[in-house]
Amino acid sequence: MLKKGVERKEILRALSEVFRAHGYEGASLTLITEATGLGKGSLYHLFPGGKEQMASEVLAEIDGWFELNIYAPLRDADDPARAIAAMIAGVDQYFHSGDRICLVGLVALGAARDTFAASVDSYFARWQTALAQLLRRSGLSKSQAQRRAEDALLTIQGALVLARARNDAGIFRRALSDLTKRLLAPAE
Amino acid sequence: MLKKGVERKEILRALSEVFRAHGYEGASLTLITEATGLGKGSLYHLFPGGKEQMASEVLAEIDGWFELNIYAPLRDADDPARAIAAMIAGVDQYFHSGDRICLVGLVALGAARDTFAASVDSYFARWQTALAQLLRRSGLSKSQAQRRAEDALLTIQGALVLARARNDAGIFRRALSDLTKRLLAPAE
DNA sequence: GACTCCCTGTACCGATCGGTACAATCTTCT
DNA sequence: AGAAGATTGTACCGATCGGTACAGGGAGTC
Numbered sequence: 001m002l003k004k005g006v007e008r009k010e011i012l013r014a015l016s017e018v019f020r021a022h023g024y025e026g027a028s029l030t031l032i033t034e035a036t037g038l039g040k041g042s043l044y045h046l047f048p049g050g051k052e053q054m055a056s057e058v059l060a061e062i063d064g065w066f067e068l069n070i071y072a073p074l075r076d077a078d079d080p081a082r083a084i085a086a087m088i089a090g091v092d093q094y095f096h097s098g099d100r101i102c103l104v105g106l107v108a109l110g111a112a113r114d115t116f117a118a119s120v121d122s123y124f125a126r127w128q129t130a131l132a133q134l135l136r137r138s139g140l141s142k143s144q145a146q147r148r149a150e151d152a153l154l155t156i157q158g159a160l161v162l163a164r165a166r167n168d169a170g171i172f173r174r175a176l177s178d179l180t181k182r183l184l185a186p187a188e
Numbered sequence: 189m190l191k192k193g194v195e196r197k198e199i200l201r202a203l204s205e206v207f208r209a210h211g212y213e214g215a216s217l218t219l220i221t222e223a224t225g226l227g228k229g230s231l232y233h234l235f236p237g238g239k240e241q242m243a244s245e246v247l248a249e250i251d252g253w254f255e256l257n258i259y260a261p262l263r264d265a266d267d268p269a270r271a272i273a274a275m276i277a278g279v280d281q282y283f284h285s286g287d288r289i290c291l292v293g294l295v296a297l298g299a300a301r302d303t304f305a306a307s308v309d310s311y312f313a314r315w316q317t318a319l320a321q322l323l324r325r326s327g328l329s330k331s332q333a334q335r336r337a338e339d340a341l342l343t344i345q346g347a348l349v350l351a352r353a354r355n356d357a358g359i360f361r362r363a364l365s366d367l368t369k370r371l372l373a374p375a376e
Numbered sequence: 377g378a379c380t381c382c383c384t385g386t387a388c389c390g391a392t393c394g395g396t397a398c399a400a401t402c403t404t405c406t
Numbered sequence: 407a408g409a410a411g412a413t414t415g416t417a418c419c420g421a422t423c424g425g426t427a428c429a430g431g432g433a434g435t436c
Contacts, residue, residue, distance in 0.1 A: 022299045026213045029424060040425080041384040050425065106297050108353035109289060111210045120353050147362065150350070154363055157353075158346020162338070165296035165308050165345075174335065175342055217394060228395080229414045238395065 009061070011036050011046065016058045020103050024055055024112040052115065055107070059119040062103060065094070066127065074130040080138035084183050087131070088176050091156060098163040098172025105157050128153055140187050148183060155179050197249070199224050199234065204246045208291050212243055212300040240303065243295070247307045250291060253282070254315065262318040268326035272371050275319070276364050279344060286351040286360025293345050316341055328375050336371060343367045 018027045018035040032054070033039060038046070047053040069090050077083030095102065104123045107116050128149045135145035159175035206215045206223040220242070221227060226234070235241040257278050265271030283290065292311045295304050316337045323333035347363035 023211060023213070023297075025211065026299050028422080030422080039385050041386080041428095043384095044425075045383060101297060105349045105353060108349060109211075109294050109297065111214050113352070117355070121355070124350065124353055147366075150359060150362070151366065154346035154350045154359065155342065156346070157349040158342035158344070161293045161296060161345040161349060162312065162342045164301070165293065165312055167305070167309070171338060171342065174338070178335075178339065216392080218392080227415050229398095229416080232395070233413060 008046070011038065012058055012061045015054050016061065016103060019055060019058055020101050020106065023110055024051075024107060025110065027051070055112070056116065056119065059104065059107070059116060059123075063119065063123055066123065069094075071126055071130040074134050077134060080134055081184055083134055084180060088180050092173070092176055095156075095160060095172065098160065098169035101164060102157060102160050105160065124153055135183070144187055152179055152183055155182075196234070199226065200246055200249045203242050204249065204291060207243060207246055208289050208294065211298055212239075212295055213298065215239070243300070244304065244307065247292065247295070247304060247311075251307065251311055254311065257282075259314055259318040262322050265322060268322055269372055271322055272368060276368050280361070280364055283344075283348060283360065286348065286357035289352060290345060290348050293348065312341055323371070332375055340367055340371060343370075 014036045015032065018031055022028075022031060029040060029043070029051070032051075033043065036043070043054075044050065047057070049056075070087055073086055073090075074083055077086075094100070104120055107113060108120045113120065128146070131149035131152060132142075132145040135148055136142060140148065155175055156179070159172045163169050163172040202224045203220065206219055210216075210219060217228065217231070217239070220239075221231065224231070231242075232238065235245070237244075258275055261274055261278075262271055265274075282288070292308055295301060296308045301308065316334070319337035319340060320330075320333040323336055324330060328336065343363055344367070347360045351357050351360040
């Protein structure tokens with residue numbers, strides 16, 4: 001009861017897995033009650049805004065994780081090579097080496113995209129900016145840094161899609177490995 | 189009435205747009221009747237297998253398009269540079285320069301993935317094989333060709349996701365342009 | 377022990393889900 | 407014209423959807 005914050009985090013984690021597995025519209029209240037172990041009463045007490053609030057809080061939670069573990073380190077880094085390696089390691093960990101899907105990408109593809117457009121855009125925009133600024137510090141031009149950061153995000157998303165489609169997590173690991181090299185390559 | 193084949197193709201095109209816009213589970217029969225202009229009676233007469241048959245025929249239709257316009261030209265090509273340019277042009281056209289989503293990728297991410305796993309896997313597998321064999325003929329080693337083809341598919345998927353997420357079709361065009369260069373680059 | 381107040385399980389809501397049944401209609405062929 | 411078959415709209419099915427109402431349980435406080 002005192003551990004309210006903790007509990008809510010755990011609930012959000014369960015919610016994120018349901019949304020990941022079934023998408024926003026596919027995650028029915030039944031599935032949600034099963035995954036969280038909470039009845040409808042509790043669910044709507046905790047999230048008066050219903051499914052939409054649940055999803056939006058899950059997205060915020062994800063955003064927070066990336067802010068803390070990916071974007072901020074990227075911004076504060078001195079050594080580009082180390083920072084990039086750390087980012088890749090973080091990404092690999094978060095996505096369970098390709099076994100886990102990107103919920104933000106999934107939402108972006110679905111019909112619920114418009115509802116969460118702002119969160120989705122901000123997630124990628126801040127990532128790209130943080131990475132581009134790091135690359136710029138490593139000697140790339142502004143446009144090259146932008147472009148290369150864009151390439152990094154898109155590679156990660158594509159690798160997740162393809163790994164899932166072909167049921168081969170190796171695709172994700174290879175893509176991350178290649179991406180590391182590409183990000184560290186000297187300016188063209 | 190004689191134009192049965194044609195009509196069915198038009199219906200499948202309408203169906204594909206609904207599935208693209210709402211995903212497999214999100215495409216309700218109501219949406220489908222609206223998009224196709226067909227009542228339930230006609231729909232279930234044409235597709236006794238229901239939604240699953242509709243989706244599976246749509247996937248087959250997509251597969252057929254790629255087989256004809258992408259895979260086969262790739263297999264038959266003599267000039268790798270021209271073949272790759274043609275593939276990129278075909279992809280750009282098919283995805284409306286990033287405004288259209290890849291239904292196969294969308295299905296792969298959703299809960300319906302398992303139902304259509306074979307179609308999804310075959311779509312990507314045959315594409316990768318056709319492209320890798322072309323790259324091999326252009327002088328790359330077997331593993332390099334495989335890897336580069338994988339990179340191409342994943343780049344296209346990632347570009348579609350990111351373009352949609354950020355509502356910026358430019359991402360897709362830039363990715364295709366970069367990809368062309370990367371595919372044509374000499375062996376590393 | 378009584379009083380709060382937060383929390384939760386359950387019953388229920390109207391709407392919609394995918395799918396079926398079937399009579400009416402429309403073509404086609406003779 | 408009339409029989410036969412293909413095609414269609416409509417009413418309907420049980421199940422499930424997201425969401426609400428609310429009575430009762432549980433933990434603190436006095």
